[in-house]
């Protein structure tokens with residue numbers, strides 16, 4: 236999909252203001268960016284752990300919404316106001332959205348949770364948040380969707396598409412970002428590969444491992460989200476963003492093994508075996524890089540459909556190469572942020 240795509244390009248239909256590449260100014264300079272009151276949902280998650288300190292460091296007044304779950308991570312970055320809220324419980328949301336200018340909506344799940352379906356969290360939860368945001372006079376919502384969102388894909392990607400639809404038809408200024416798989420300190424993707432490399436003498440490869448991915452470094456995604464909060468001109472866009480490398484899953488595993496000094500033989504699992512094995516592993520609580528559902532989509536290739544990458548053309552970011560960023564990430568301690576600023580549980 237082209238940068239700053241229209242709703243029609245994205246499958247949502249109807250006219251919608253995209254952003255043409257040639258019209259893009261350079262990202263707003265920190266010195267002239269007005270401070271906004273920003274609510275970040277999903278604040279105990281991986282991406283929020285990187286975004287919250289960035290927003291605060293740029294002078295925004297940041298409120299972080301989390302569920303107060305025991306064991307959930309919270310960044311210790313200063314100047315962040317923590318508030319409890321659950322997107323499936325509308326009555327908990329107005330305290331979070333009160334007097335906010337912008338919402339960055341990261342709360343979501345990729346598999347159904349006990350007592351909560353994908354529809355309830357990703358679709359109805361987004362609608363609940365939009366209602367609370369509208370009541371509070373929020374001016375903009377930045378919605379983090381996922382590359383592959385489509386009405387024709389499996390339940391996860393369908394729920395993302397439906398949530399995008401809710402955002403687009405809400406009447407609130409919006410920016411929608413569809414990232415490829417995201418990696419960095421405290422991620423789910425590389426951490427799961429590392430866990431398998433550490434625990435097993437061989438790496439069980441799903442299918443033949445030739446399906447390609449285009450992983451994006453969390454720093455780059457955080458930059459996109461920050462610009463989406465600050466730049467008036469990106470409003471109304473739907474941006475598919477990814478890293479610079481289109482790499483097969485096998486190459487990713489090899490690269491992680493090399494960089495982490497955990498080289499393992501790769502054991503291909505034939506098609507008929509891969510999904511049941513993944514299901515069994517997940518049922519046993521074993522870390523796997525993807526949910527069974529995501530696996531089906533990822534195996535079709537989770538890469539941008541064309542050469543255009545809005546990361547470069549719209550957001551003016553030179554994307555970090557996978558190997559370089561991985562080396563930095565693992566040098567800082569896998570699974571831990573560089574500054575050690577996050578902790579499990581309430582802090």
Ligand SMILES: NC(=O)c1ccc[n+]([C@@H]2O[C@H](COP(=O)([O-])OP(=O)(O)OC[C@H]3O[C@@H](n4cnc5c(N)ncnc54)[C@H](OP(=O)(O)O)[C@@H]3O)[C@@H](O)[C@H]2O)c1
Pocket residue numbers: 276277278279280281282283301302303304307308320321322323341342343344345356360379380381382414415416417418423424
């Ligand atoms: N990481 C990736 O590669 C990637 C790629 C594409 C899209 N995304 C999407 O981007 C978003 C952020 O990603 P992430 O990697 O940071 O995910 P994450 O670490 O799994 O964090 C998800 C966050 O959503 C919160 N949440 C879940 N259900 C909620 C509910 N009912 N009410 C309020 N909060 C709820 C979680 O809270 P608890 O801590 O209480 O569970 C957590 O803070 C997610 O929606 C994810 O699906 C991620």
